[in-house]
Amino acid sequence: MSTNNATDFGILLNVAFGTFKIQLHKRLAQEGFDDLGSSFGYVFRMLEGQPGTLKQVASGLGITAQGALKVINDMVAKGYVERHDEPGDGRIKRLALTPRALAAMAEAHRFHMQFEHDLAAKLGASQVAAMRSALEEIHARASADGMAQVRPF
Template identity: 60%
Template sequence: MQENTDLGVLLNLAFGSFKEQLHQHLAEQGYADIGSSFGYVFRLLKNNPQNLKQVADSLAMTPQGALKIINDMVQKAYVQREDDVNDARVRLLHLTPRALALMEVAQAFHREFEHRLSERLGASKVKAMRAVLEQIVADGEASADGVPKLRPL
């Protein structure tokens, strides 16, 4: 790695490396079929079923684009559609037990990845890195309407 690599490039390369290792681990655990935007949708729906428009708005994409992702997730048994008890015209999106199990595997990987970094670099460096990344995210979170957006890469 060049010493003068732009910070944005370095952040992107680091994320790409992390994501590649995560996807390899998930594939080894039986989840080789996840799409690049699935993680964003998992986080959106984990504790709060939403309709398609809400998902699209949170991902800052068109409903048609979100529908493509959701249809893929439904076909792969990660998301299911259910009628909204308050409005029969609305279908709510829920995570399936398969999606919840995948999330547990992924979250364990995240913790282990950070633990391995701490062992190699020292806990104080990893804590400082985390603080810097959290500040970068906080500085960029606010959108025009004040609602944080999740954006697929």
């Protein structure tokens, strides 16, 4: 399918994601969430609806517990995560999202929907539906390839 002059598919995916992420972070900054770290969104999704532990966050991010602790400490300092004692075991701290984190997630969700809507307005709904179908197929293969699934909104 590729010609010598065509940009490699992987490059297109990478640039598309990078562009999406830049626009998302601009929107979030405009809405008062200008202090998000690069891993915050992944942690938001891991903890959405179910508090977790530092060990679970580290595993989900594919980093050490020490690395995850740095991310969590930053999120706590910025008001996105709070720690709670685990009933029956004071050594374990449950990590939960704060209302500020939930508000950031809601704004990100609105951006996701608007981005897709705007793309459909420019390219046509059927084009974007086909693109979504292709991306969903790639996403479905992610777990088979050993990549952790990102929970959908």
